[in-house]
Every structure is written in structure tokens, then in C-alpha cells.
Amino acid sequence: MEVIIIGGGIIGLSSAFYLQQAGYTVTVIDRTDLSDGCSYGNAGYICPSHFVPLATPGIVRQGLKWMLNPKSPFYIKPSLSSSMISWGLQFMKSATKEHVERSAVPLRDIALLSKQLYEEWAQVPGLDFSYDPQGMLELYNTPENEHHAADTVRDAAALGIKASLIDKATLQQMEPDTEIRALGAVYFPGDAQLYPNQLMRSLQLYLKRNGVLFRGKEEVTGFVTEGNKVKGVKTLGGVYAADHVVVAAGVWSRELARELQLRIPMVGGRGYSVTLENAPYKVRRSVILSEARVAISPMNGNKIRFGGTMEITGLNAPPRMQRVQGILESVKRYFPAYDVPLPPADQVWYGYRPCSADGLPHIGNMERYPNVTVATGHSMLGISLGAATGKLVGELVAGTPTSMNISPFKVERFS
Template sequence: MGKSILVVGGGIVGLSCAYYLQKEGHEVTVIDKSAMNSGASYVNAGYLTPSHIIPLAAPGMMAKGIKWMFNSSSPFYMKPRLDADFLRWAWAFNRSSTQAHVEKAIPLIREINVLSKDLYSDMHDSGELGDFQLEKKGLLMLYKTQKEGRHEKEVARRAADEGLEVTELTREELDTIQPGLSPEIDGAVHYLCDAHTSPNEIMDRLKMYLRVQGVVIRQDEEVIGFTQNNKKITGTLTKKATYSADEVILAGGSWTSGLLKNLGIRLLLQAGKGYRINVSRPVGINLPAILMEAKVAVTPMKHFTRFAGTMEFSGINHRIRPERVEAIARAAESYYTELEILQQEKQAAQCGLRPVSPDGLPYIGKTSHYDNLTIATGHAMMGWSLGPATGKLVCELISEQTLSMSLEGFHPERRF
């Protein structure tokens, strides 16, 4: 018999939970504090990335953060601030940034990414959301320096060992598939295992599909607290109403840790701000790419090309830092000879907050505090890629089905 499910959070993770739960016959309501038309699920690079097997918490990342701490235009920026939650997170992030952690994380990241890519393909092939963009052209890692080239080739060899399809390209081979590149570019690694999409298109179609299927979506409604009895959440309070449900899923992205404080649960989580610039005119870019030295993502989406990037830890805010937008634009122009990003395009830049755990792995699963609470957040830069897999796993967990993969490595109460 179906349960009543309340999903807090209307991004790709929350909507994916709703998608699979309604298919299992559950009665689902989604609540989100926003108008559900902006944020990380709308401004990301649209990548499906089995190739991204290295977690954000890796050797050398904390050193980079400290090095770039006073450069607000750097790719990885930690704004200096005396904030207890941030300091606890930073300490755990530093402890997690080891080679042993990377080795443990690689098979987990690969497995959940491959699962999620397959689920995107299933959605596409089913026709339920219409014929949305899902292009399996792979992902280019473009590098100018031998240092970045050597590093990415090491990752590529490890990805190949994990069964992922990848090839190394010389400059001559690169020019045949992507003309117009700067002569400074030395070569590329091509992850043929990856794919790309247009996030806005999928989000809009997913919301429409869910409403038709009977899922109730409450937008512009903020959760402000909970009522509980023993180990059960009995009510979820918003500024407009109180909701009762058999199961509560917290998929509120960067806001999830704040919601959990209302339940007496501390979850180490920080908002990692990313930016995007859209160019709605032909620019001659036909393959998605990451510009290695600049850490900028380039994606040819439906009707426009997106330039996205940076990781900024400055708390929960949507302040646009012009110097960071300018850094993305300058980097893109330095990799493509005919590209010029106009001032009005830079002025229309948007940002989104990605929820980042200290070890770069998502939080997926139940806690020991409440029997009817499930957490689904902390996906860092892979939120878009991992949305469907997270939704599927949460559905299997709540429906008491065999899990598609083990959730042990993603447990919300794991130690750092």
C-alpha cells in the first residue's frame, strides 16, 4: 500500500525522488521555498559525468583554497569568515582530502554516476518527458600545459581501469572534431562515457509531468519547523500550512543543514556557489568541454551555449561577484579563437548554490534520530548528474525494495 510522502526541496534531486515514488504508487507532495525557476538545478553545466570519479575532497584542495582565499576571482574561493559551521566543515574537508579517501570514493562515484546516466536514458527513451536534449558526445578536457595534461591523463587511465570509455587526443585529432580552438591548447582527453543535457528543459518538463501524474507541488512555501513525537516527524510546518506524512524527505540542497537543526541534527554542509553565462547566438562550439587550467565548463545546450564554473564558499547568498563572471568570460575567450562574450551577456549571469559535504560525496539515507526521515543532499558539483540515481535509491529505500547499489558510503551519519 502506498505511503504519503512529503519531499522538501524542488530541485533535480527532490523532483527525481517524486518521479520514482509516484511510480511506486505513493502519494507525493513537493514543497519548495522558491518559485522553482532558478538555482543550482537551472544554472549548472548539464553534464552527466561518469568520468568525474575524483571527489572534490582530494589531496591539495585545501592548500589551493588557502592560496586563493584572498583572490575572489579564483576558481576555488573560500571567503575568510569566522563561522562555526564553516570552520567545522573546513576541518572535516581537510581531514577527508587524502589519497586513501579518493581511492575509496572512486568506485562509489563511478557506480552512482553510471546508474544515473542510465536512468536519464530511460526517461528519454520512455517519452514521458518528451524528446528532451540528451546528447552522448562525451566530454573534452582541454589543456594548455603539460602539467594539466599529465594530471588528466592519470585520471583517464584510472577511469579506463574502472571500465569507462575514454581516449587521449593529439592537437591534430582535436582540431578535426572541434575547430576554432586557441593555438595554446596542447591536446585533450575525451571522455566518451559522458553526456550532456539542457537543465531548464528537463526541469520544466519534469514539473509538468509530475503535476499530470497527481504529484502536488507547492512552490513559494518555506518550511520553518517540524513537530515530532518520539522518533517520528508528525508535522512539517510552513508559513502557510502544516503537513503530515508517513515519510519526510529532506532534499533542500544547501538549505538542508539549516532544516535539520530544527530537528536537533547537525549535518556538515556548505553552499558552493557556481556561476553561469548563456550566449544565445552561434559560437561554433559543438562539443562540451572543461577548460582545465581555468576550471570552466562549456556546454552547447538547446538554443544557447553555456559557460559555467567556479566554486565559491561564502555562505548562503546569491550575490553575483562581477570579477568571477569576468574570469569565466576571459577564460572561455582564451580557449576559443572566435569567441567574444558580450557585456550584456555577462550582466545577465546567474548563480546557484551547490550543497557540498566535507568528503565530496552525497548524503543519501535515513538517520538514527527519526524513523520516517530520509536525507538526500550534498552532491556538490554532481547534483545534476546524480539526480535520478538519488531519486531511485530514495524510492527503493522508502518502498523497502532491493537497492540498486549500496548506500553505506553515502550514509548521513558517516564519520569524517
């Protein structure tokens, strides 16, 4: 049976991994050469600690305040495009306490499943991605966030996720290599870190060795349908027949879904990162700077990556270096010895998170075309939830029971 996967990001490759294992003939089609994109330059967190979706009460008010500051971590470019308006309305509707409470268990379950699968992948000969189950520190610097941290620890405990509040002295003992300016931190010992660029390269090589076909620089433009079946995909180069199609095209899945009369409100949440090779700066664990929404990731021994910003803007807008400057200035406020100059624009990475309207992914078979599986909308968590999503896609294609309840991720929930 022929399966075509549209999109060679983490969701597409992870799906290919499980589909190939199950014996399908798998082709991955991507419009790029599969060497960059959102799944590469991200922070690499595997984070069951992130059981709160992007759409939360207060985010809209906070976002409006931040919009006035060009170095702030969040920005929405005012736009009259219908897709942006539709996403914005759904996002505001979803940003409730009830939604946050409803989302915690599904986000926890998919994250824990994913972490377990990454641990299995780390044992697979030929798959190398510098997996490090070191835990994560979320630093805070305001009394308001200290309260918030205490709430997070309580909510995590209720979900069975290990988390503890640690004071400044303990924080400094845990991270002795540099001075840290923070009131304290939440420590999540169950989180892990990987090196996403290495993961993506290694997965591609592994999949190719195991018979998965890759068609790079080929853009899918539409589908061949017959009744309630998709019979193939159209690209600029021709038509590829398929028994089953997986739509895993990140933020661009919105347009592909529309071709199939499926509405998925989604926008690209652009984020930036700067990576130093052989860095003089060392942290032993992944670190989040709460107030600045900045991630610091130690990777693969001697690398360090600084990442952040959620910029909801057009997918072709030029990068805004002031935001990168904002990230690096925030780092210095917490880590005074970290003097990282703004690199030239060509050394700054950026990518577009596929941000669904309620912060939950869309994973499932389409009602209208049951031989199409959609797997997208992972927002800030595509790497963390990637391995589990691939496994779920494998199960959905095979029509076997899924490893967890995926009804909260229903593909048609906004249709």
C-alpha cells in the first residue's frame, strides 16, 4: 500500500518512521531540500512540563501590551486577511480557564507518550540526536511569576508531573558554571533536550536506508479525488498515485486542507534562534526565562542555542532583527556574563510554528476523505510531541486503535 506524506518536518518524518516499520511503501514529498525549516533551528525541548496550551486567559491582554514594544516576545501584525481574522476570533474564544483545564490531560498524555518513544529511538542503531534527559529549569524574576510558579507546581503535581520550586541558592548550585540573576525557578526533572538539526538529518538518513523515498523541491499543489477517496497528489512536476495521504505540511497544511474542503484556522508563529558552536557559555540543563519567554538550550556538548519570540505575521515578511536583539538582551539580564552580540542576519535562524487556534494539534483521519490523515498544528510543541504524533499517524493509517484518546485533537473541530 502506497502512502504519500506531504511535508518532511518532524511530523512527516516521524510518521514515515512508523509507517515504514509497519510495512507501507512510503514517499515523503517536500517543497524544500529538507535541510532547514521549523523543525531544525528550534529549542529542542521534550517537555511534558508544557501542559498549558498557547491559548490562555490573559494572553490577549498581555499580547496587546507587548505589541507596542519592538523587542518584546510576542507580536501580532494587524491584518485584514480572512485567515488571520478567523484564527484570531477562534483563538480569543479558546483562551479560557475551562479550555486550559480540558487541554491539560491530552497534552500531558501525548507528551509522555512522545518522550517514551524518543527514549526508544535513542536506542535505535543509526538514529543519533543527542538525547539528554536532564530536566528543565524555568526561571522567574518577578513576585507575580513566583506566584504563578507555585501554581504551576501544584497543577503539575495534580497531573502526576514532577516539578519543584527551587530558591536562588539551589538554582545556583544546580547551575554552578555562571552567575544567574533570578528569584528562583521551577525544576521539571522529567523534561529532556535533543539537538533538532541532528535529529532531522539522522531520521532522513535512517528512513532512506530503510526504503523511504524522498522527493525534495517538489511542491504539492492539489489532490486527485474520486468520491470520498483521495487517489493521489498533484505537484508542479506531475501526479503521484496514493492509497493514503498524510498532510503534515506544518503551517502550510491550512492551504492544503482547504483544497480538501477542510477548515483549519492556523497561523505561522515566527520564532528566531541564534546558535553558538564551541560556546564559552555553559548551562547544564535547558532553561526558560519566564518573563522574556526565551529558551536557552545546551546542545550536543559544546553548543548553546538562544531562541524565542512569537511573531504572528505573514509567511514572507522579512525578519525583524530587533526581536533577535530583544532575545539576546533578555539572556544577559538573567545571565550577566553572557555577552552575545547580535549576529549578521544570515546567521540568525527563524521558523514558523504551525499555531492552531486553540493551541492543540489537529491529528486524525478526515471525515470527508477517510484515506487522508492530517497531522499538524503543533504550535510550540512539534518536536516534543513529534514521535507520538508519528506513532498515532501510523495507527490511523492502519485503522488500528490509537495509543491514546485523540478526540481533543479532532481535525474538523473548527469546521
